[in-house]
Amino acid sequence: MSLVVQKYGGSSVADAESVKRVARRIVDTQKAGHEVCVVVSAMGDTTDDLIDLAEQVTPLPPARELDMLLTAGERISMAVLAMAIQAIGAEARSFTGSQAGVITDSAHGRARIIDVTPGRIRTALDAGHIAIVAGFQGVSQDTKDITTLGRGGSDTTAVALAAALKADVCEIYTDVDGIFTADPRIVPAAHRIPRISSEEMLEMAASGAKVLHLRCVEYARRYQVPVHVRSSFSHQEGTWVTDAPAAEGEAMEDPIISGVAHDRSEAKITVVGVPDKPGKAAEIFEIVAAAQINLDMIVQNVSAAATGLTDISFTLPKTDGSTAMEALTRAQSTLGYDKLIYDDQIGKVSLIGAGMRSHPGVSARCFAALAAAGVNIEMISTSEIRLSVVTRADRLDDAVRAIHTAFGLDSVEGEAVVYGGTGR
Amino acid sequence: MSLVVQKYGGSSVADAESVKRVARRIVDTQKAGHEVCVVVSAMGDTTDDLIDLAEQVTPLPPARELDMLLTAGERISMAVLAMAIQAIGAEARSFTGSQAGVITDSAHGRARIIDVTPGRIRTALDAGHIAIVAGFQGVSQDTKDITTLGRGGSDTTAVALAAALKADVCEIYTDVDGIFTADPRIVPAAHRIPRISSEEMLEMAASGAKVLHLRCVEYARRYQVPVHVRSSFSHQEGTWVTDAPAAEGEAMEDPIISGVAHDRSEAKITVVGVPDKPGKAAEIFEIVAAAQINLDMIVQNVSAAATGLTDISFTLPKTDGSTAMEALTRAQSTLGYDKLIYDDQIGKVSLIGAGMRSHPGVSARCFAALAAAGVNIEMISTSEIRLSVVTRADRLDDAVRAIHTAFGLDSVEGEAVVYGGTGR
Numbered sequence: 001m002s003l004v005v006q007k008y009g010g011s012s013v014a015d016a017e018s019v020k021r022v023a024r025r026i027v028d029t030q031k032a033g034h035e036v037c038v039v040v041s042a043m044g045d046t047t048d049d050l051i052d053l054a055e056q057v058t059p060l061p062p063a064r065e066l067d068m069l070l071t072a073g074e075r076i077s078m079a080v081l082a083m084a085i086q087a088i089g090a091e092a093r094s095f096t097g098s099q100a101g102v103i104t105d106s107a108h109g110r111a112r113i114i115d116v117t118p119g120r121i122r123t124a125l126d127a128g129h130i131a132i133v134a135g136f137q138g139v140s141q142d143t144k145d146i147t148t149l150g151r152g153g154s155d156t157t158a159v160a161l162a163a164a165l166k167a168d169v170c171e172i173y174t175d176v177d178g179i180f181t182a183d184p185r186i187v188p189a190a191h192r193i194p195r196i197s198s199e200e201m202l203e204m205a206a207s208g209a210k211v212l213h214l215r216c217v218e219y220a221r222r223y224q225v226p227v228h229v230r231s232s233f234s235h236q237e238g239t240w241v242t243d244a245p246a247a248e249g250e251a252m253e254d255p256i257i258s259g260v261a262h263d264r265s266e267a268k269i270t271v272v273g274v275p276d277k278p279g280k281a282a283e284i285f286e287i288v289a290a291a292q293i294n295l296d297m298i299v300q301n302v303s304a305a306a307t308g309l310t311d312i313s314f315t316l317p318k319t320d321g322s323t324a325m326e327a328l329t330r331a332q333s334t335l336g337y338d339k340l341i342y343d344d345q346i347g348k349v350s351l352i353g354a355g356m357r358s359h360p361g362v363s364a365r366c367f368a369a370l371a372a373a374g375v376n377i378e379m380i381s382t383s384e385i386r387l388s389v390v391t392r393a394d395r396l397d398d399a400v401r402a403i404h405t406a407f408g409l410d411s412v413e414g415e416a417v418v419y420g421g422t423g424r
Numbered sequence: 425m426s427l428v429v430q431k432y433g434g435s436s437v438a439d440a441e442s443v444k445r446v447a448r449r450i451v452d453t454q455k456a457g458h459e460v461c462v463v464v465s466a467m468g469d470t471t472d473d474l475i476d477l478a479e480q481v482t483p484l485p486p487a488r489e490l491d492m493l494l495t496a497g498e499r500i501s502m503a504v505l506a507m508a509i510q511a512i513g514a515e516a517r518s519f520t521g522s523q524a525g526v527i528t529d530s531a532h533g534r535a536r537i538i539d540v541t542p543g544r545i546r547t548a549l550d551a552g553h554i555a556i557v558a559g560f561q562g563v564s565q566d567t568k569d570i571t572t573l574g575r576g577g578s579d580t581t582a583v584a585l586a587a588a589l590k591a592d593v594c595e596i597y598t599d600v601d602g603i604f605t606a607d608p609r610i611v612p613a614a615h616r617i618p619r620i621s622s623e624e625m626l627e628m629a630a631s632g633a634k635v636l637h638l639r640c641v642e643y644a645r646r647y648q649v650p651v652h653v654r655s656s657f658s659h660q661e662g663t664w665v666t667d668a669p670a671a672e673g674e675a676m677e678d679p680i681i682s683g684v685a686h687d688r689s690e691a692k693i694t695v696v697g698v699p700d701k702p703g704k705a706a707e708i709f710e711i712v713a714a715a716q717i718n719l720d721m722i723v724q725n726v727s728a729a730a731t732g733l734t735d736i737s738f739t740l741p742k743t744d745g746s747t748a749m750e751a752l753t754r755a756q757s758t759l760g761y762d763k764l765i766y767d768d769q770i771g772k773v774s775l776i777g778a779g780m781r782s783h784p785g786v787s788a789r790c791f792a793a794l795a796a797a798g799v800n801i802e803m804i805s806t807s808e809i810r811l812s813v814v815t816r817a818d819r820l821d822d823a824v825r826a827i828h829t830a831f832g833l834d835s836v837e838g839e840a841v842v843y844g845g846t847g848r
Contacts, residue, residue, distance in 0.1 A: 016480035050500065056440035057504050058511035065510070068518050069503035072496040076474065079493035080481050086489070087482035094492050099568070120568075144523070144544075 002168040003125070004029055007039040007135065007158035011175045012232040013077050014044035016084075022173075022232060023084035026130060030090055035125045037165060039135045039158040040081055042073025063108035067137075067148045071097070074134035074154075082132045092130040095120060097137035097146075101164075102157060104138035104147045111138055111147035113156065113219075116164035125165075133161060152213020159216050163223035170225050172212065173232035178239030179204065179211055181409040182260040186397045190404065191411035193239050193258060200258050200352050201241045203386040207350035208263025217241065256355035256362065257407040262400050263348045264393060266296060267321045268379075270313040271328065273338025281312055283335055284328070291327040293320040296348075297381040297390065309338070313379065315390065318344050346378065347396030350388040351403060363387055369406035375399045426592040427549070428453055431463040431559065431582035435599045436656040437501050438468035440508075446597075446656060447508035450554060454514060459549045461589060463559045463582040464505055466497025487532035491561075491572045495521070498558035498578075506556045516554040519544060521561035521570075525588075526581060528562035528571045535562055535571035537580065537643075540588035549589075557585060576637020583640050587647035594644065595652045596636065602653050602662030603628065603635055605833045606684040610821045614828065615835035617663050617682060624682050624776050625665045627810040631774035632687025641665065680779035680786065681831040686824050687772040688817060690720060691745045692803070694737040695752065697762025705736055707759055708752070715751040717744040720772075721805040721814065733762070737803065739814065742768050770802065771820030774812040775827060787811055793830035799823045 006026065013019050030036045050069050054061040061069075078094040085092035101117035124131040135154025138147050149156055155172055162170035179201070182190040196204070198221035205214040211229055220227045220241060230238025274280050281300060288295060296315040316324055321342060328340055356362050363380075366387055370377060375398055379390035391399050404410060430450065437443050454460045474493050478485040485493070502518040509516035525541035548555040559578025562571050573580055579596055586594035603625070606614040620628070622645035629638040635653055644651045644665060654662025698704050705724060712719060720739040740748055745766060752764055780786050787804075790811055794801060799822055803814035815823050828834060 016477065019481055053440065053500070053504060054507055057443055057508045060511075061507045062510050065503045065506040065516075065518055068506075069500060072499040072503075075496040075499065076477070076493060079489045079496075080477060082489045082492075083478055083485045084481045086486050087484075092489075094489055096570075146520075 001033060001035060003035040003037070003165055005037045005039065005158050005162040005165065005167045005170045006173060007154055007171065008041065008173045008232060009154065009175070010041040010044055010047070010077075012173050013040060013081065016080070019043075019077070019080050019084045020087075023081060023088060025232065026085060027088055027090045030130055037121055037125065037131045037133065037161060037167070038081065039133050039154055039161060040074060040077045041135050041154040042070075043077045043080070046073040046076065064145055067108045068146050070148055071134065071137045071146050074136055078132045078134050082130075085130055085132075090130055091128060092132055093124050094132040094134070095124075096134050097157065098139035100131075100133040100161065102133075102138035102160065103141050104149070106140040106142050106145065106147065108145070108147055110150035111140070113138060113149070113160050114141055116160050118161060118164050121161070121165065133157065149215075152216055155213050155216035156219055159219045159223070159225050159227065162225045163219065167225070169228055170220065171228045171230060172216075173230060174211060175231065175233065176211060177231045177234065177236055178229050179209065179241075179259065181258070181411075182400055182404045183262065186262070186400050187260070187404045187410075189410035191409075194237065195240045195242065196258055197354055198241055198243050200354055200385060203350070203352040203383065204259055204261050207261035207352065207386065207388060208265070208348065209259070209261040212241070255353060255407075255409075256359045257351050257353035257409065258355075259352055260400055260404050260407075260409065261350045261352060262396055263350070264396065265318055266315045266346060266348060267318045267342065267344040268313055268315050268346050268390070269321070269324060269328070270311055270341040270343070271335070271337045272311050272341060273307075273309045274312055275336050276308050276310040280335070284312060285314075287327050287331050287335075288314075288316075288324055291320075291323050293317075293324050297379050297388065299379050315346070315348070315379070345393045346390050347393045347399070348388055348390050349396060349399045349403060350386055351407065352386050354385050356385050356387070365406055366403055369402040370399055373398050373402035375402065425457060425459055427459040427461070427589055429461045429463065429582050429586040429589065429591045429594045430597060431578055431595065432465065432505075432597045432656060433578065433599070434465040434468055434471070434501075436597050437464060437505060440504070443467075443501075443504050443508045444511075447505060447512060449656065450505075451509060451512055451514045454554055461545055461549065461555045461557065461585060461591070462505065463557045463578055463585060464498060464501045465559050465578040466494075467501045467504070470497040470500065488569055491532045492570050494572055495558065495561045495570050498560055502556045502558045509554055509556075514554055515552060516556055517548050518556040518558070519548075520558050521581065522563035524555075524557040524585065526557075526562035526584065527565050528573070530564040530566050530569065530571065532569070532571055534574035535564070537562060537573070537584050538565055540584050542585060542588050545585070545589065557581065573639075576640055579637050579640035580643055583643045583647070583649050583651065586649045587643070591649070593650050593652050595654060596640075597654060597656035598635060599655065599657065600635060601655045601658065601660055603633065603665075603683070605682070605835075606824055606828045607686065610686070610824050611684070611828045611834075613834035615833075618661065619664045619666065620682055621778055622665055622667050624778055624809060627774070627776040627807065628683055628685050631685035631776065631810065631812060632689070632772065633683070633685040636665070679777060679831075679833075680783045681775050681777035681833065682779075683776055684824055684828050684831075684833065685774045685776060686820055687774070688820065689742055690739045690770060690772060691742045691766065691768040692737055692739050692770050692814070693745070693748060693752070694735055694765040694767070695759070695761045696735050696765060697731075697733045698736055699760050700732050700734040704759070707755075708736060709738075711751050711755050711759075712738075712740075712748055715744075715747050717741075717748050721803050721812065723803050739770070739772070739803070769817045770814050771817045771823070772812055772814050773820060773823045773827060774810055775831065776810050778809050780809050780811070789830055790827055793826040794823055797822050797826035799826065
């Protein structure tokens with residue numbers, strides 16, 4: 001008997017009818033001979049509604065209480081799902097994150113899982129029950145307070161439980177058919193990727209692909225949990241994220257590029273006229289780091305010899321833009337720069353592929369494609385299996401299409417799909 | 425420093441504005457020099473909405489999962505209330521029933537409190553925090569599952585916490601000004617009772633007065649918790665439910681009758697033509713008891729000597745009517761009765777007063793008043809401090825008014841109030 005962990009996002013359980021549909025799917029999985037543990041997100045817009053309620057009371061809800069509030073969302077969906085399963089004749093029991101043994105640190109709103117002790121889940125499964133677990137939530141090891149895991153939290157819960165239960169697979173159900181070579185809303189010729197390595201998936205997620213959250217992929221990679229991303233609206237195979245060797249009959253040769261990701265969520269700050277002295281760049285980034293901001297790309301211009309001054313540009317999430325600008329403005333006299341430029345009209349396109357390691361010339365082919373499409377390159381960064389380019393925001397779609405075509409990713413049929421987020 | 429437990433019902437925290445108003449009241453209590461522990465119900469119609477959701481999924485939601493679902497309601501209200509308090513500068517921490525140490529049996533939907541171990545609440549109070557506790561919920565001692573306490577549950581939580589914390593007073597906030605000598609919607613001359621013994625309050629609650637639930641009063645009586653029932657919409661004194669000796673200056677003489685309660689929630693079943701043999705009545709009531717139904721009043725007619733048959737009537741909650749009729753119908757051949765009559769057009773009026781012990785003639789005065797008002801008496805039952813009479817439903821209001829006047833309870837001014845339920 002194999003053990004399957006299934007995760008259903010908010011759009012899969014948006015209302016009573018959806019919940020019943022998901023319940024049938026879960027029961028079918030059990031009838032096919034599997035033990036089933038289900039992780040569920042809050043129904044539809046519940047989380048947003050709860051945040052609205054909090055904001056009606058106070059503009060800055062305290063983090064501990066916001067976590068207590070938001071966890072009511074999964075409590076509702078998991079109980080209703082357990083009811084729907086029992087209504088069609090199988091046994092189900094719902095468990096909060098705390099009851100399921102999801103132990104976290106105390107960082108409310110963005111807690112990290114420290115340990116998973118799924119004793120009650122194991123007992124429920126041994127009794128032949130389907131275990132339903134609230135995603136996105138845990139309990140702090142130190143304070144015993146309720147915590148939430150932040151964006152992508154339910155996916156992370158599912159993978160963490162799959163690892164702790166030694167599940168055979170963690171199925172992430174969403175409203176799209178899997179991971180695509182590019183966003184089909186931008187590239188109609190994009191196609192589903194049947195199989196991708198965790199390393200590539202990590203780069204995809206970090207580069208703006210929204211179907212799987214970065215932390216979930218990191219967790220799956222560390223604990224070697226095979227993840228199957230698929231649609232809750234069909235029975236088609238989705239995308240397997242796994243490092244296991246490909247089975248007989250599957251494609252033997254990796255493509256150079258697995259997919260093209262894009263990201264519109266970043267902004268660029270340029271610090272103009274920085275004295276070109278050792279340690280100045282470090283000072284700038286210490287200030288930004290002290291404000292708890294994660295930078296993405298950094299470019300330092302060649303110093304103009306005449307002035308001894310240089311410009312330093314970096315990208316960061318737009319949501320951190322004002323915090324970073326304030327921190328740098330406060331430090332202007334210490335840093336001695338001339339001025340700050342804030343630019344939120346940028347886009348980033350990234351090519352990801354393990355094949356880049358063995359195929360030189362990827363950057364050249366990419367830059368040529370962008371040049372042919374008339375797209376200007378503003379910043380460049382690379383990792384071993386990724387090449388990212390910053391463009392003007394209004395040229396991003398053209399850039400994605402040009403690269404997708406240049407690397408032979410356009411499918412013949414062009415499957416019609418909708419590419420969206422997974423909720424959380 | 426004294427410790428105050430305050431309980432706010434769903435109507436007191438119906439929306440964000442109400443929550444802010446209640447938050448100010450709580451902070452004012454702390455500023456007046458008290459430690460404050462607050463028990464809160466779900467906001468407005470939340471519980472009904474959650475029940476609706478469950479019923480969309482299944483007509484018979486499993487009790488364990490229904491409890492899991494419903495407890496989301498208090499989780500929301502307590503977190504939002506804690507936020508509102510912190511927004512005006514005081515420190516507050518919310519706790520689930522489980523975190524607050526409310527330990528119950530495993531009877532989902534109607535769990536009884538076995539123990540209260542409020543260690544985390546005590547710690548929060550010692551730190552100068554206001555503790556907000558979810559009403560209506562606890563955790564099962566045996567299964568560690570989440571339970572709910574059933575109707576009146578939040579009041580019971582408040583009194584149980586007050587007992588465990590050795591609070592000086594348990595304030596039950598509601599949308600009326602206290603306990604009244606009768607329902608002011610029926611008797612405009614009814615007035616607020618400033619002080620009532622727990623014994624009288626028990627009889628009032630058991631006889632249909634809705635402001636305080638029976639279990640809460642039982643708990644308060646057993647642990648000698650002084651309860652102050654008052655309005656969350658004013659700062660007036662409400663009704664003290666306490667057995668402590670009256671302070672100097674308060675009324676020295678108890679009235680014969682403290683109040684007149686009424687109840688429209690019962691029905692009457694008559695078993696016609698029962699063989700008048702020893703043990704027959706016991707057989708009937710064993711069948712009803714086996715169906716988990718609580719009877720209220722019972723009357724057995726004098727047997728007609730010619731036939732050797734008698735009629736037995738009893739009252740029970742209307743909600744149990746069909747269950748009881750089915751159980752009795754199934755047993756017709758065993759019991760050997762002729763037929764069953766179901767009558768849900770009855771009402772019950774009850775006079776309650778500790779003074780009845782020392783004042784004979786209460787029944788005579790009551791019956792005379794009813795006769796003068798032209799109200800027919802169908803059944804009668806009495807306890808040491810209560811006299812109850814069943815009438816036709818459409819004569820109940822007249823009966824309540826006639827008795828209220830006959831015992832001198834009509835106030836001179838006739839305070840204008842609204843008399844309603846407390847939610848749960």
